[in-house]
Amino acid sequence: IFFFWTKFCKLPEFPKKILVIRFDHAGDMVMTTPLVRALKEQFSEAKISVLCRPFVTDLVDTNKNVGEVYSFEPPWFSRGESMGWLSTLSFLLNLRKQNFDIIIEPHADPRNIFAAFLAGGFRVGFGVRGFGFLLNKVLNYDASAHQIKKNLAFAQFLGAKCSEKLSVVLS
Numbered sequence: 001i002f003f004f005w006t007k008f009c010k011l012p013e014f015p016k017k018i019l020v021i022r023f024d025h026a027g028d029m030v031m032t033t034p035l036v037r038a039l040k041e042q043f044s045e046a047k048i049s050v051l052c053r054p055f056v057t058d059l060v061d062t063n064k065n066v067g068e069v070y071s072f073e074p075p076w077f078s079r080g081e082s083m084g085w086l087s088t089l090s091f092l093l094n095l096r097k098q099n100f101d102i103i104i105e106p107h108a109d110p111r112n113i114f115a116a117f118l119a120g121g122f123r124v125g126f127g128v129r130g131f132g133f134l135l136n137k138v139l140n141y142d143a144s145a146h147q148i149k150k151n152l153a154f155a156q157f158l159g160a161k162c163s164e165k166l167s168v169v170l171s
Contacts (some may be wrong), residue, residue: 012122019049019103020036021051023107026055028107029052032106034162034163036167038162039158043160048065049067050066062168074088076111095118096120099121103119108126110129110131113130122136140153149164
């Protein structure tokens with residue numbers, strides 16, 4: 001009830017800054033590259049940023065479609081050292097100052113959705129495992145679809161043409 005207003009926010013027509021949150025592993029990041037490419041093709045003037053864990057930044061740093069990479073180890077996925085909960089909150093609230101127009105969270109993890117909420121912007125995600133009320137737009141989740149197709153659902157929602165071709169450059 002407290003977050004009903006999130007559904008009334010309007011999707012930015014010409015976004016200047018888009019953030020994709022991907023806190024999983026390297027394979028998940030690789031399968032997110034078609035989404036990033038589709039976003040850059042649709043919104044060529046927009047700066048596409050990725051928020052990920054430190055050990056996958058090498059996969060994203062070399063991607064020509066990514067303008068900026070933010071990385072940190074969220075405490076909810078950490079198997080070792082993380083920033084801690086207070087530092088995580090501070091980091092995400094500082095990320096809010098970047099004024100992202102659209103934030104995409106394709107993992108459907110409630111903790112990631114909360115991170116997107118703290119980072120601000122128009123938030124798009126699946127919300128099938130909870131916290132969907134924090135999203136401005138909840139997309140239909142097809143559990144039988146391949147992960148690349150699930151990721152591309154966000155690009156299709158935003159009107160982008162999609163190709164499943166991966167975009168990975170290793171240094």
